[in-house]
Amino acid sequence: MSLPRPLHALTAAVLVAAATLGPAGAAGADPAPALPSADQLKSALLGVDDLGPDYTEAPTPDSPSPSPSPSPSADPTPVTGCDALSALITMHATAPGPATPQAETELDGQDGSPMVTESLTAEDSGRLTTDFNTATDAFTTCHTITFNAGTEDSVTFTVTPVTLGDRQDAPAVRLDGTLAGVQLNAFVGIERFGTVGMVYGFFQRESSDAQTASMQYRTAVAKVERTLGTTAGSTTPPTASAVQGMSV
Numbered sequence: 001m002s003l004p005r006p007l008h009a010l011t012a013a014v015l016v017a018a019a020t021l022g023p024a025g026a027a028g029a030d031p032a033p034a035l036p037s038a039d040q041l042k043s044a045l046l047g048v049d050d051l052g053p054d055y056t057e058a059p060t061p062d063s064p065s066p067s068p069s070p071s072p073s074a075d076p077t078p079v080t081g082c083d084a085l086s087a088l089i090t091m092h093a094t095a096p097g098p099a100t101p102q103a104e105t106e107l108d109g110q111d112g113s114p115m116v117t118e119s120l121t122a123e124d125s126g127r128l129t130t131d132f133n134t135a136t137d138a139f140t141t142c143h144t145i146t147f148n149a150g151t152e153d154s155v156t157f158t159v160t161p162v163t164l165g166d167r168q169d170a171p172a173v174r175l176d177g178t179l180a181g182v183q184l185n186a187f188v189g190i191e192r193f194g195t196v197g198m199v200y201g202f203f204q205r206e207s208s209d210a211q212t213a214s215m216q217y218r219t220a221v222a223k224v225e226r227t228l229g230t231t232a233g234s235t236t237p238p239t240a241s242a243v244q245g246m247s248v
């Protein structure tokens with residue numbers, strides 16, 4: 001049994017918000033020479049080896065399968081009850097803006113639960129600060145969020161601020177809702193690493209396992225720090241040598 005559509009809708013909204021850590025920049029701006037490439041960001045993402053054999057990597061649009069699942073960042077789902085997140089989705093869907101290095105992944109547990117998502121986006125440090133603050137506001141000012149994944153497939157989540165990792169000021173929230181008596185739960189965390197922004201999501205049904213969500217968030221943070229050669233919460237970009245030395 002796969003996760004209900006509202007959790008996939010929530011995943012889509014999270015990744016759309018993650019994509020907002022980039023497209024708001026001024027068109028025509030020259031990219032910072034030391035920014036990690038999309039391939040380098042991909043190497044910093046969580047993988048099956050990081051989470052264990054119970055997980056499988058969901059196919060991406062570039063990797064077709066006999067029954068591909070829809071891209072979690074495609075076709076943003078309508079959101080109500082949270083103006084900040086709705087605005088982020090609308091901004092990403094309508095604002096042009098230059099392309100920025102970005103990579104994302106989805107890792108599914110047995111029968112699709114839990115589901116772990118991670119998105120990394122690189123951009124100029126000053127621009128990232130502005131976008132990071134905007135995304136932070138969106139994830140910390142909402143008390144409820146309703147995801148409309150279809151006429152009979154909508155669910156309202158309560159939103160509770162939490163701490164997922166070691167940094168107390170790294171924004172994160174817990175979301176809880178029910179659909180047809182099925183418990184739905186998610187944890188979403190945002191972090192920055194110099195010129196790279198990360199959005200992490202942990203989604204599950206009939207469970208509220210905060211310990212695993214936190215452990216895997218910490219694993220994600222540690223891998224980005226190790227791969228990019230920077231520190232969580234830092235506003236200092238990775239050194240040119242660190243970026244150039246990353247394997248792709």
